[in-house]
Amino acid sequence: MTLPSILLAPTQVTDFSRFYQATVDRIEYPRTITELHQLVTTSKKPIALAGGKYSMGGQVWCQDGLVIDTAQLNAITAFDPEKKVVTVQAGIRWRDVQEFLLRHGLAVQVMQSYNDFSVGGFLAVNVHGRDP
Numbered sequence: 692m693t694l695p696s697i698l699l700a701p702t703q704v705t706d707f708s709r710f711y712q713a714t715v716d717r718i719e720y721p722r723t724i725t726e727l728h729q730l731v732t733t734s735k736k737p738i739a740l741a742g743g744k745y746s747m748g749g750q751v752w753c754q755d756g757l758v759i760d761t762a763q764l765n766a767i768t769a770f771d772p773e774k775k776v777v778t779v780q781a782g783i784r785w786r787d788v789q790e791f792l793l794r795h796g797l798a799v800q801v802m803q804s805y806n807d808f809s810v811g812g813f814l815a816v817n818v819h820g821r822d823p
């Protein structure tokens with residue numbers, strides 16, 4: 692798994708606009724909550740979380756810190772079609788949520804301008820949607 696939009700070299704990162712750059716200590720891609728817990732509880736470095744990495748101000752890293760990329764934490768963990776409630780891990784992209792919902796005849800009513808963003812990133816930035 693790579694860090695496609697921001698990876699320059701193993702520890703060189705830039706934001707989506709390529710305006711800001713930094714060197715981080717390392718980038719990790721946990722696959723399970725246990726792995727995530729291990730990273731968070733043992734890190735001696737400051738930690739930054741990365742979702743889709745589409746923010747444009749260097750929000751997904753800290754200089755010389757640990758980047759935890761949540762791309763692999765992308766499971767749909769529960770779905771209640773009666774209540775129309777889907778439970779997901781934070782790294783999932785909206786397009787994957789939409790594809791899942793579509794198979795059940797459902798859709799997200801209000802979306803951001805693109806569906807490449809992660810649910811965790813969406814929550815963290817207090818997202819605004821577009822509902823024409």
Ligand SMILES: Cc1cc2nc3c(=O)[nH]c(=O)nc-3n(C[C@H](O)[C@H](O)[C@H](O)COP(=O)(O)OP(=O)(O)OC[C@H]3O[C@@H](n4cnc5c(N)ncnc54)[C@H](O)[C@@H]3O)c2cc1C
Pocket residue numbers: 707739740741742743744745746747750751752761781782802803804805807808809810811812813814815816817818819820821
């Ligand atoms: C072309 C373009 C269009 C855009 N359109 C919109 C729009 O319509 N609406 C809108 O609101 N924004 C928009 N944005 C801004 C931004 O990309 C979005 O707000 C998007 O939701 C960020 O999601 P992300 O998954 O890329 O988050 P990232 O950029 O990866 O992270 C954003 C912030 O959330 C934190 N974070 C990420 N995952 C987690 C997690 N699991 N737990 C805790 N914190 C976490 C990160 O540390 C960072 O501070 C747009 C950006 C671009 C480049």
